[in-house]
Amino acid sequence: xxxxxxxxxxxxxxxxxxxxxxxxxxxxxxxxxxxxxxAGPVLTAxxxxxxxxxxxxxxxxxxxxxxxxxxxxxxVTARNAExxxxxxxxxxxxxxxxxxxxxSQVVVEAAPAxxxxxxxxxxxxNMQGTGGSNSIASSWDAMRQAGATARxxxxxxxxxxxxxxxxxxxxxxxxxSHAGKxxxxxxxxxxxxxxxxxxxxxxxxxxxKAYTLIGKDAARVDAVAKSTGTAVYTQxxxxxxxxxxxxxxxxxxxxxxxxxxxxxxKAMPGVSDVVAFKHSVRDGVAVLAKDYWTAKKARExxxxxxxxxQAYKLSTEKQFAEYKALAAKPGVxxxxxxxxxxxxxxxYVEAAYEFPYLAHAAMEPLNCVAHITANGCELWTGAQLQSxxxxxxxxxxxxxxxQVKINTLFAGGSFGRRxxxxxxxxxEAVAIAKAGGNGKxxxxxxxxxxxxxxxxxxxxxxxxxxxxxxxxxxxVSWQHRLVGQSIxxxxxxxxxxxxxxxxxxxxxxxMPYAVPNLLVDVHTPKSPVTVQWWRSVGSTHTxxxxxxxxxxxxxxxxxxxxxxxxxxxxxxxxxxEALNLAAEKxxxxxxxxxxxxxxxxxxxxxxxxxxxxxxxxxxxANKYKVDRVVCGVHCGxxxxxxxxxxxxxxxxxxxxxxxxxGGITLKDGAxxxxxxxxxxxxxxxxxPAVEVHVVASEDKPTGIGExxxxxxxxxxxNAIALLSGKPLRKLPFSTAGVSFA
Amino acid sequence: MTTLDVNGKKLExxxxxxxxLLWVLRDNLNLTGTKFGCGMAQCGACTVxxxxxxxxxxxxxxxxxxxxxxxxxxxxxxxxxxKAVQEAWIAENVAQCGxxxxxxxxxxxxxxxxxKQPTDADIDAAMTGNICRxxxxxxxxxxxxxxxxxxx
Numbered sequence: 079x080x081x082x083x084x085x086x087x088x089x090x091x092x093x094x095x096x097x098x099x100x101x102x103x104x105x106x107x108x109x110x111x112x113x114x115x116x117a118g119p120v121l122t123a124x125x126x127x128x129x130x131x132x133x134x135x136x137x138x139x140x141x142x143x144x145x146x147x148x149x150x151x152x153x154v155t156a157r158n159a160e161x162x163x164x165x166x167x168x169x170x171x172x173x174x175x176x177x178x179x180x181x182s183q184v185v186v187e188a189a190p191a192x193x194x195x196x197x198x199x200x201x202x203x204n205m206q207g208t209g210g211s212n213s214i215a216s217s218w219d220a221m222r223q224a225g226a227t228a229r230x231x232x233x234x235x236x237x238x239x240x241x242x243x244x245x246x247x248x249x250x251x252x253x254x255s256h257a258g259k260x261x262x263x264x265x266x267x268x269x270x271x272x273x274x275x276x277x278x279x280x281x282x283x284x285x286x287k288a289y290t291l292i293g294k295d296a297a298r299v300d301a302v303a304k305s306t307g308t309a310v311y312t313q314x315x316x317x318x319x320x321x322x323x324x325x326x327x328x329x330x331x332x333x334x335x336x337x338x339x340x341x342x343x344k345a346m347p348g349v350s351d352v353v354a355f356k357h358s359v360r361d362g363v364a365v366l367a368k369d370y371w372t373a374k375k376a377r378e379x380x381x382x383x384x385x386x387x388q389a390y391k392l393s394t395e396k397q398f399a400e401y402k403a404l405a406a407k408p409g410v411x412x413x414x415x416x417x418x419x420x421x422x423x424x425x426y427v428e429a430a431y432e433f434p435y436l437a438h439a440a441m442e443p444l445n446c447v448a449h450i451t452a453n454g455c456e457l458w459t460g461a462q463l464q465s466x467x468x469x470x471x472x473x474x475x476x477x478x479x480x481q482v483k484i485n486t487l488f489a490g491g492s493f494g495r496r497x498x499x500x501x502x503x504x505x506e507a508v509a510i511a512k513a514g515g516n517g518k519x520x521x522x523x524x525x526x527x528x529x530x531x532x533x534x535x536x537x538x539x540x541x542x543x544x545x546x547x548x549x550x551x552x553x554v555s556w557q558h559r560l561v562g563q564s565i566x567x568x569x570x571x572x573x574x575x576x577x578x579x580x581x582x583x584x585x586x587x588x589m590p591y592a593v594p595n596l597l598v599d600v601h602t603p604k605s606p607v608t609v610q611w612w613r614s615v616g617s618t619h620t621x622x623x624x625x626x627x628x629x630x631x632x633x634x635x636x637x638x639x640x641x642x643x644x645x646x647x648x649x650x651x652x653x654x655e656a657l658n659l660a661a662e663k664x665x666x667x668x669x670x671x672x673x674x675x676x677x678x679x680x681x682x683x684x685x686x687x688x689x690x691x692x693x694x695x696x697x698x699a700n701k702y703k704v705d706r707v708v709c710g711v712h713c714g715x716x717x718x719x720x721x722x723x724x725x726x727x728x729x730x731x732x733x734x735x736x737x738x739x740g741g742i743t744l745k746d747g748a749x750x751x752x753x754x755x756x757x758x759x760x761x762x763x764x765x766p767a768v769e770v771h772v773v774a775s776e777d778k779p780t781g782i783g784e785x786x787x788x789x790x791x792x793x794x795x796n797a798i799a800l801l802s803g804k805p806l807r808k809l810p811f812s813t814a815g816v817s818f819a
Numbered sequence: 820m821t822t823l824d825v826n827g828k829k830l831e832x833x834x835x836x837x838x839x840l841l842w843v844l845r846d847n848l849n850l851t852g853t854k855f856g857c858g859m860a861q862c863g864a865c866t867v868x869x870x871x872x873x874x875x876x877x878x879x880x881x882x883x884x885x886x887x888x889x890x891x892x893x894x895x896x897x898x899x900x901x902k903a904v905q906e907a908w909i910a911e912n913v914a915q916c917g918x919x920x921x922x923x924x925x926x927x928x929x930x931x932x933x934x935k936q937p938t939d940a941d942i943d944a945a946m947t948g949n950i951c952r953x954x955x956x957x958x959x960x961x962x963x964x965x966x967x968x969x970x971x
Contacts (some may be wrong), residue, residue, distance in 0.1 A: 162916030162953045298911060305908040305916030307852020307892030311918060314851035322846075369846035370855075371838045441856050441864055441918040441952050490854070490918025491952045526857040581940055720912060724958070731954020752863035754950060763943040765956035 135270025176225030189482035211684035211781025235272035332606035353514035380726035401540035408600035416595035421555035423546025434741035435535035442490020446507035454481030460489025462497035468499035536612035585620030591646035621788030660710030662690035677797030679789035684781030729786030735760030826894035836882035863949030873929035915953035
């Protein structure tokens with residue numbers, strides 16, 4: 079197999095570029111599978127497809143998001159990254175429905191990095207990226223309009239050709255028809271004429287009653303590729319002459335490289351070079367070799383000395399002792415209503431909560447291919463924040479952002495990590511290519527250990543809560559103090575002029591419960607330990623403390639947890655609808671066998687509300703099983719109910735794993751955990767049954783990638799508190815000796 | 820030179836004998852469907868079949884593999900069980916990010932090859948070594964049951 083055959087050179091998900099062996103496998107598997115079960119689009123777009131020909135003209139490409147070729151292929155250009163959340167399917171659904179395309183003629187390609195064209199409107203001007211669970215919400219209008227525009231042009235072309243009024247033409251499943259004249263044409267037959275027509279500015283969008291794909295369960299466009307081993311991830315990229323780089327990273331945050339001796343490593347056959355690298359996040363040493371195993375073995379032979387004079391050397395216990403001391407003092411006010419000192423409370427309920435750093439630990443360890451050329455730099459990676467990646471690469475190389483070409487590939491998970499606000503792993507690949515690539519493409523491959531210890535964690539937090547209860551047993555005051563590092567401070571994404579990072583207090587400052595006297599304040603300690611958003615961001619901790627503390631209030635006032643929530647949510651109809659749906663479907667209030675209990679939690683983030691009722695069985699003194707999670711969801715109109723359910727299931731699994739056993743700790747500043755043996759994540763046997771019930775709504779769609787996560791931890795903790803009599807206030811639960819089957 | 824029997828073909832590699840099978844498959848033989856996840860047999864992303872048994876290839880040096888029959892995701896669909904599993908995976912829309920799914924499919928296929936009617940406990944036992952960070956476990960379980968029904 080020569081290098082040319084292995085080359086992957088497109089910005090599109092491109093089955094034709096697979097190595098020959100894979101390709102045969104795909105075609106063979108694909109043939110059988112297609113007949114049996116495949117009813118949806120396939121990810122086989124390539125440059126030739128969706129093109130026009132001299133004879134037919136075209137392609138029809140009105141705008142940047144859809145292109146229809148003479149071959150009838152409808153190519154959707156996805157501005158959002160496919161990190162598992164199903165967005166390639168979602169964006170395609172919006173376009174294909176308004177276009178009245180047949181689902182099987184749709185293919186998807188990743189958009190190039192071009193923020194002016196493919197920016198995410200929810201992120202502000204010229205910021206291309208994916209996050210905040212906003213991809214469908216921010217594309218709901220634009221993608222439907224893109225589909226409707228193309229449809230309007232195809233209809234106009236048919237009207238012109240057939241000399242009939244456009245209003246008499248119908249379109250269904252990729253065929254344009256006129257009943258009266260008994261005329262019909264596939265899209266490809268009309269693109270030549272349609273492409274020459276002026277693009278209409280205002281197009282009529284469908285009445286929702288006419289939707290053929292929206293609200294239905296369109297098959298995922300990536301299902302076949304991801305079930306046959308043919309989906310291409312960064313890890314799979316092989317380019318002519320490419321070197322594989324592994325790194326030796328600083329042992330502590332803030333340590334810098336003093337010197338290194340690589341004589342033995344360089345002498346190994348297959349090793350190309352050993353170089354120092356430096357970028358805005360850290361410096362280190364990289365080994366470049368012909369393949370991963372060679373580079374990894376050579377790495378063990380390199381001797382490195384670090385300057386640790388400025389390095390972070392605290393241990394986790396000391397860090398939390400400092401956080402607790404801060405929590406004794408007032409912080410910066412995030413939200414205030416009434417006066418907590420004059421609430422009329424006659425008694426108080428108090429609790430404190432600890433949240434560890436969390437690693438994202440996506441299945442694909444971080445990686446990036448960088449090729450520095452005479453004209454600029456080309457990247458291949460599961461990019462999630464293309465604008466930042468372009469900008470940081472350009473700054474590192476002293477070139478313009480538009481000279482940085484990004485081939486966005488499938489990401490093997492992210493949970494936020496691949497949209498790094500400093501483009502750390504992308505910069506690292508580029509810095510190594512600059513230092514040791516000699517014009518060759520360089521694939522940076524982090525090991526699992528590199529990934530686990532590479533920082534950018536969900537920040538550790540310490541919370542204190544204090545609720546005031548009046549003589550009638552009503553909740554009359556609520557004080558919530560948070561201590562933890564800012565994610566946005568020190569990045570270009572921090573909103574100017576704000577006294578605090580909104581991500582630190584989201585879910586707490588906007589706590590939904592009606593309490594007349596409220597005070598939320600925050601301390602923001604600084605640390606060289608790097609932090610970042612982690613699926614559902616601030617709500618990963620604020621929902622836990624708020625929702626489990628509210629249950630403490632319920633127990634202290636002898637109220638039913640669902641009834642208490644209902645009584646405080648009158649001004650939040652979406653919360654109420656989600657909560658009532660979950661409670662009803664779960665049979666809240668009906669008897670359970672001895673040793674079993676239900677717990678509830680409800681939380682809003684990214685515009686959606688998710689309520690969860692869990693059923694937990696106590697197996698032994700400190701051992702539990704989460705049997706079932708019943709969800710009530712309000713997320714506006716569902717574009718794909720099956721994918722909504724998938725995202726909620728996924729969020730529950732990630733959140734439950736973190737709650738029961740996830741935690742990054744530091745010993746003298748060094749990360750203790752290294753791999754899945756000491757950073758346990760949820761496994762098959764621990765996954766509960768999940769039921770997802772969605773409130774019927776014709777509102778615009780809101781987020782669903784993240785909102786399923788925040789309630790699971792507190793819902794489980796609330797059930798366990800009933801079974802054991804001991805609330806779990808420190809995460810993960812394993813720190814209290816609690817385990818889960 | 821080491822000669823490996825991969826997917827019914829004799830393939831030669833000059834990789835050093837201590838190289839784990841995973842890296843020979845990926846870097847030398849260009850079979851990239853088998854994934855690198857942890858490097859210490861903790862996550863299952865690298866699962867292949869060695870003489871029909873689900874095996875973690877990331878800790879398995881090629882030195883002991885001559886004469887053994889190696890099957891990867893690229894060819895697992897050539898047999899009825901693997902084909903049924905892949906079809907079930909697609910029908911259930913199991914994959915999200917998809918990175919672990921080659922390994923999941925290899926483990927599920929090995930399970931069903933030896934156990935036509937696995938119980939939930941059998942599925943837990945066979946699949947708990949395969950991590951999915953997207954937590955597609957609910958659908959993996961459903962897909963295994965669907966494949967079992969299709970093969971019955």
